[in-house]
Amino acid sequence: MIKNVLVIGGAGKSGRRVVEKLKSDEINVYSTVRDLKNVTADELLFSWEDTNNWPAVLQGQDAVFIVHPDTSTPEAQDQIKALAGYAKNAAVKKLVLLSGRGQESVLACEDVIQNSGLRWTIVRSAWFNQNFTEGHFSYGIQNGEVVFMADTAKEPFVDLDDLSDVVVACxxxxxxxxxxxxVTGDELFTFKEAVSMIAEQMNKLVEYRAVSGDVYFDLLVQHGLPADVAKHLVFAFSEILDGRNQTIGDGVQRVLERTPKKFTFFVQKNFTLA
Structure with missing residues (x-):
């Protein structure tokens, strides 16, 4: 019986929704935070760079949902391996990892989870619909131009409501x-097509501009990202935007026994006429 669940990254787009849904299921759910400001009773201080309090954070937890800042980074494998070890020592029963699709660089982290000695599930997610409202592209949508590295590659955008339902079940x-x-949607769209659908719903001119990795790197640095972080992001995006993910997964259907939410429904629900 799973009664106590720790959500690492519980303030993020996916983690926040998982926390909300677990609470409605009368589970004792704890969310990690990076600092001690405004910490509530169900929040725990956690840092990937400091393992000192990991035993205390994991003590008494039955299951852990792991949202790492970027499972494609070189340090992620060691960090997740360490976390799995601490979890096993704390008698955690189950690990669920949020992973990426089509990324060879994340497979090492998945291997760690599979060989942890604990029960496990891996959830590979497509790009979130909510990146257009809460993430990468929301600023561009509001200001009339979305700039990104994706050109003709199509993506089966997934709604975070579906993804969080899958994670809770797992x-x-x-x-x-x-x-x-x-875990994906059941339709394929280019990023340009997705932006055009949003623009039409808003009755507003919003252009999509595809750029090269070099141009995008320069833009990231201009917006204040350290060069090494920008370089890694360009590498990670290049890895998953080359067409390898132009397939539809069946995770929503297998776990929830229903079809995924339509991207058009997301657009209609979240964008209003100007």
């Missing part, structure tokens, strides 16, 4: 142990 139910789920 955390709570044994039937999902040992599974790798590809």
């Amino acid at each position: 955390l709570l139910h044994k039937k999902h142990d040992g599974e790798i789920y590809e």
